[in-house]
Amino acid sequence: MKFRHPPILYNEQDELRTVGFELEYTNVSIEASARLIQELYGGEIKKENRFKQEVKDTELGDFTVEFDLTLLTEKRYKKVFETFNLRLEDVRIGNGTLEDEVEETLSNLIGKVFPNEIACPPIPCTQLEQIEKLREALYRLHAEGTQSFLTNAFGTHINVEAPNLETDTILAYLRAFILLYPWLLEAGQTDLARKISPFIDPYPAAYVDLVLNPAYAPDLLEFTQDYHTHNPDRNRPLDLYPILAFLQEGMLAQYTKLGKVKARNAFHYRLPNSSIAQPDWTLAQEWNNWVRVEELASDHEKIAHLSDEYLSLKENTLIGFDSKWIKRTKQWLS
Numbered sequence: 001m002k003f004r005h006p007p008i009l010y011n012e013q014d015e016l017r018t019v020g021f022e023l024e025y026t027n028v029s030i031e032a033s034a035r036l037i038q039e040l041y042g043g044e045i046k047k048e049n050r051f052k053q054e055v056k057d058t059e060l061g062d063f064t065v066e067f068d069l070t071l072l073t074e075k076r077y078k079k080v081f082e083t084f085n086l087r088l089e090d091v092r093i094g095n096g097t098l099e100d101e102v103e104e105t106l107s108n109l110i111g112k113v114f115p116n117e118i119a120c121p122p123i124p125c126t127q128l129e130q131i132e133k134l135r136e137a138l139y140r141l142h143a144e145g146t147q148s149f150l151t152n153a154f155g156t157h158i159n160v161e162a163p164n165l166e167t168d169t170i171l172a173y174l175r176a177f178i179l180l181y182p183w184l185l186e187a188g189q190t191d192l193a194r195k196i197s198p199f200i201d202p203y204p205a206a207y208v209d210l211v212l213n214p215a216y217a218p219d220l221l222e223f224t225q226d227y228h229t230h231n232p233d234r235n236r237p238l239d240l241y242p243i244l245a246f247l248q249e250g251m252l253a254q255y256t257k258l259g260k261v262k263a264r265n266a267f268h269y270r271l272p273n274s275s276i277a278q279p280d281w282t283l284a285q286e287w288n289n290w291v292r293v294e295e296l297a298s299d300h301e302k303i304a305h306l307s308d309e310y311l312s313l314k315e316n317t318l319i320g321f322d323s324k325w326i327k328r329t330k331q332w333l334s
Contacts, residue, residue: 001284003128006294008163018122020266021131021283022157024115024274025143033065033118036137041130060130061121067114115154115274122159122266128287135283138276145274146191153197154274156286159266160294165247167220170240171211172303173267176296177238178208179306182322183329184237184271187289191273200237200270204230212307220247228255237271292333306332 011017028036034045034053043058052066120131146154162169177184181202185195194200203211207230210216218226224244232255234241245252245263252261269290275281296302309328314321 001282001288003132003284004288004291006125006160006291007298008294009125010163011161012164016124016126017161017163018266019125019128019161019287020122020159021118021120022155022159023118023120023135023138023276024154024156025118025138025145025276026115026154027144028116028138028141030065030067030116032141033116033138034063036141037063037065037118037134040133040137058121060123063121064119065116066119067116122161125161128283132283135276139279143276145276145278146193147273147275147277153191153193153199155194155199155270156272156274156283158269158272158287158290159242159264160269160290161266162243165243165265167218167223169297170243171216171218171223172300173293173297174211174238174240175303175307176293178203178211179303179310180293180296180329181237182326183333184289184293185322186326188272188286190271194273198235201235203236206230209311212311214304214307221251224248224251232257234258234261237269239268239270242266242268302332 006017009016030051030053034047034055037043037055037058038045041055041058041060041063043055043063046054046056048054052064055063055065118134120134123130162173184190190200207226210226210230224247227240227244231240241252241258241261242264243266245261246265249263252258272286272289296306310325313325313328317324
């Protein structure tokens with residue numbers, strides 16, 4: 001399957017827009033993953049600790065491979081022991097230290113639930129097949145993803161550079177995503193473990209009504225305040241906090257419960273499964289679903305028309321709204 005091009009290829013600087021993937025999986029170690037990236041793209045491996053490594057200066061840019069849990073990657077567990085003036089790295093056990101023993105135990109316990117993650121560098125949107133090589137290689141190494149175990153709420157995140165940073169543009173993408181959200185769930189066959197997990201909670205109904213209202217025309221400050229009021233954490237299928245942090249990091253600093261937000265001039269699309277163990281799955285499938293959002297976001301007249309339809313159907317439907325709206329969406333997409 002080929003990667004489709006978005007309708008807007010270039011940013012305001014007349015440069016190709018970039019896309020970065022984040023892949024979550026288990027059954028391939030941090031060390032093996034870093035070596036795999038080096039074999040595919042070159043570069044130099046930098047080991048920060050046993051739970052986080054980087055592959056620097058590859059032909060695509062810098063990759064990060066880490067265990068997706070800050071308790072381990074940032075060694076937060078050590079604070080408990082330091083409270084008692086115990087430095088784990090100073091306590092020798094055989095050929096290692098008590099820190100090694102604690103990390104091995106934590107890794108074995110938590111590794112059953114939390115995945116490893118490869119954060120790929122942003123690359124031009126016309127060269128995404130380069131990352132497909134990594135997906136194929138992980139599959140050959142028997143990486144396991146969302147469907148491998150009942151509780152694996154693993155995802156494939158896509159960071160898509162915005163064509164520009166105007167508030168109207170961000171709002172158009174959000175509206176397009178909301179309108180396509182029921183269809184995206186079906187088209188991507190979103191796994192039950194991800195649906196019931198807190199990681200991709202849908203936007204609240206009140207926020208959907210606000211955003212799709214044709215009279216809603218906020219400036220950046222109002223948009224940010226409204227977004228945080230209705231979405232006080234990052235667990236949304238389209239997380240806008242990275243792009244809002246890029247635009248006004250000082251304001252986001254007052255929102256203390258968000259955790260670490262990496263500022264990016266990009267939309268953080270979190271919905272897709274990590275179907276990395278499935279032989280017929282490709283990253284192109286998930287990317288091409290996102291391109292549908294891009295196409296609708298570029299058609300303001302269509303957004304206005306579909307928003308009216310969406311709100312009217314929602315108001316007049318007691319049961320089965322999603323199935324009815326998916327049917328309407330398919331008519332438009334075809």
